[in-house]
Amino acid sequence: MMTEKDKRQIQKDFQKNMDYDELLNCMRCGFCLPSCPTYIETGHKEKYSPRGRIALMKGITDGVVEPDEDIAHSLDLCLGCRACEPVCPSGVKYGHLLEDARSILQKHKKQSVPVKLIRKGVFNGLFPHQNRIEAATGLLGFYQRSGLSKVGRKIGFMNLFPESMAAMEKILPEAPTKKEIRERPRFFPHEGEKKADVALFAGCLMDTLFFKTNNATIRLLQKAGCDVTIPEHQLCCGALHGHNGELEQSKKMAKQNIEAFEAGHFDYIITNAGGCSAFLIEYDHLLAGEPEWADRAKQFVSRLKDISAILVDLDFHHQHHLQLSPQTVTYQDSCHLRNVMHTYKEPRILLQSIEGVRYEEMEGANTCCGSAGDYNIVQPEMAMQILDHKMAKVEKTEAQTIVTANPGCLLEMKAGVERSGNKGKMRAVHIADLLVEALEYSEENQLVR
């Protein structure tokens, strides 16, 4: 519970730290309402809408309402999908307001000792240290390969965790060994005509749990004519920290990443995770208050591109024949890739250029699947409700393959496939993996011919 003193302090912090001009920029027209998943899912509850949440933030700042658990819950229940931003004619930067407000509330949150320890362990002890993530991934690989995971499932070990986490455990990809990760080269030469020098933003989870997807990404870039470097000393992007009110930690990580990518000349910095890229592209905003970093952040941001965007730019899909066995494919947008990076046409162009693929656009493909970073862990009920509605729409497309462009979305869609009883009939894949599959299928097919 918040004490009176907490409440006063929170209000003071809102007055000091919230961008009041940005709060005023919301003119309350309500154009955001139909785009907000939590507004829709709660049967049109204003306090779970962007307009309502901004009004609550402004209400605290103006002293019209006192901060309380209810208001904190309204902000917690936000997916942070930012679907409200592209539809806002006034251009309100909702994501920034949300992060600032959450950061203040987080500071004053009374958390139980275990939660505090876990947060500290995860946010400060794990993610800022790529070697520790690698070690953890190695452990996971051991758990999976040793047969322990089967034993664990049999004796109901996972039942001790929330339903969403237990479901997660089943759908985690096969983890690479620590050795595999550490022995991978840092430079990959282009194939064919050289078109660009690029650096891969490898990402914390992408470069461990989703190691194969990173390798697929590298291969696609090589085929597209890029020299690919994976700069050393890069870290997790800091998005999880930013979205959870740990802004200071994410600033530190941003600086280290900017530095890491200054080591060498690169035309582009490539990501394959919508969630990371959306956070990376706002490094300039994150570090706006630090003059010595502002320009460097701008430099970094201006070179950022998603894998599908650069492939389309470099005409990859016309230069390589892509083919798959006949199947229906649909695409689930990564909210952040779409709403913040504004990359949504390119993945569709690439998928539609694959021979054998019948592309079926899903109704509401642009709305959140419920993954939303760690949302499915902290707000499991709402996440599952959203996922169930999403799976109903996936089923309507009759797709055998659901494609995504972000690890969180990928895991969520895999969980959705399991949960809706579609295992064996449907699969979820990252677009980079599917494109490599299409390259290989095409090559084999041509050999046979």
Added chain:
Amino acid sequence: MPLLRLKKKQKITEEQIAAIVGKENVDSSSSERLVYSYDATPNYQSLPDFVAAPGNAEEVAALLKLCNETGTPVYSRGSGTNLCADTCPVHGGVVLLTKRLNRILELDKENLTITVQPGVITKEISDTVEKEGLFYPPDPSSMKISTIGGNLSENSGGLRGLKYGVTRDYVMALQVALPDGELIRTGGKLTKDVAGYDLTRLFVGSEGTLGVITEATLKLIPKPESQKTILALYQDIEAAARSVSAIIADKMIPVTLEFIDQDTLKAVEDFAHIGLPTDVQAILLIVQDGPKEIVDRDIHRIAEICRSKQAVDVRLAASEQEAEQLATARRSALSALARLKPTTILEDATVPRSEIAPMVRAITEIARKYNVRISTFGHAGDGNLHPTCLTDARDHDEMQRVEKAFAEIFEKALELGGTLTGEHGIGMTKAPYLEWKLGKAGVAVMRGIKQALDPSGIMNPGKVFAEAASEREANVK
């Protein structure tokens, strides 16, 4: 009636409301009260005591009866996109949400009607009927968000008003809950019906001050088979305005005839990125629909008129998609203008369409006189302009000048034979000026109607009729 007065002294309780709508549908938490303390009108905010969401007409009626007996103000609210503070609970009390009354009850293809509950989103109605080859023309800019209940209460217009009229013209029957707890039905699926006073028309546009509409039967028409969109570009604002009058005088009635000035164009383009011309002073967005041959002929003729009135260019939208983009962009105009300054105050003074050019000129002069920035867009074809003042509510000196400027705009509109508001309603923002339009006797007639239906004054108090403490310029004069 001493008994009634005695009851009025009892304060309404959450338990009483819960007994009608169910415990889960009433809320008095501070977060809930805050998020229903406003609508889309700048500078109006006031916290209600309770927020209630009844699930059927009977619950609405019972809730009104309870409010009536306890003297509790009640404000019905759809999506809160209102632009005259009509959904702002200025006197506390109960905000009545229509969100649970969100069903389409019947699509009658024999009588060409659709019957809906008030919480249905306007666009859902359009989409539903268009799938059947039918058409519900009223299309307020907020149609993706607004509820039909809100449209009915405000008698909303839209982009197609010129040819097809406004919400009022498509209402055939209503069910209304009255403050005394009665449910009445007005009208019917009838083209002809003169049985008594036209209560349907009375409730449409009554801004929630007489009762709560709990069901409506709307008239549908066949969907036009084709449509075309053109943009006419001008380097002279008044030339654009003169074109509007000339088109109408030439007996051309397009569906849409929108005026957008340069400021607005720039703000909208900044949001929509669809390649709007931002290097001209004003454009007209013109749409015609109907059988293809007639659309072609009309569009050709209209383009000729625009050119003869100094349009520097006339462009045809290449595809249906481009036409839709243009209409969507226009609908975002007001919110897009909010990019430019912290506070955007818009009005919708309306003049006979022959007077569009003098009105546009007057707005420019008034803005200069009071040194305020006014951007203008609007449904020029039906004389309904939206001069929008870009300001900052924190700048008190400027806000006073804004008030003076708007007072003068209202005065000018009335002088030209116009009105204070074409489609947004009187609400609180224009209440002080109502007498300018209707005269004392006219306002007295309206007050009489209000008194007859809502003697305790619980229905949306503070709206339509000015209260003593109003700050607007009308009182200074």
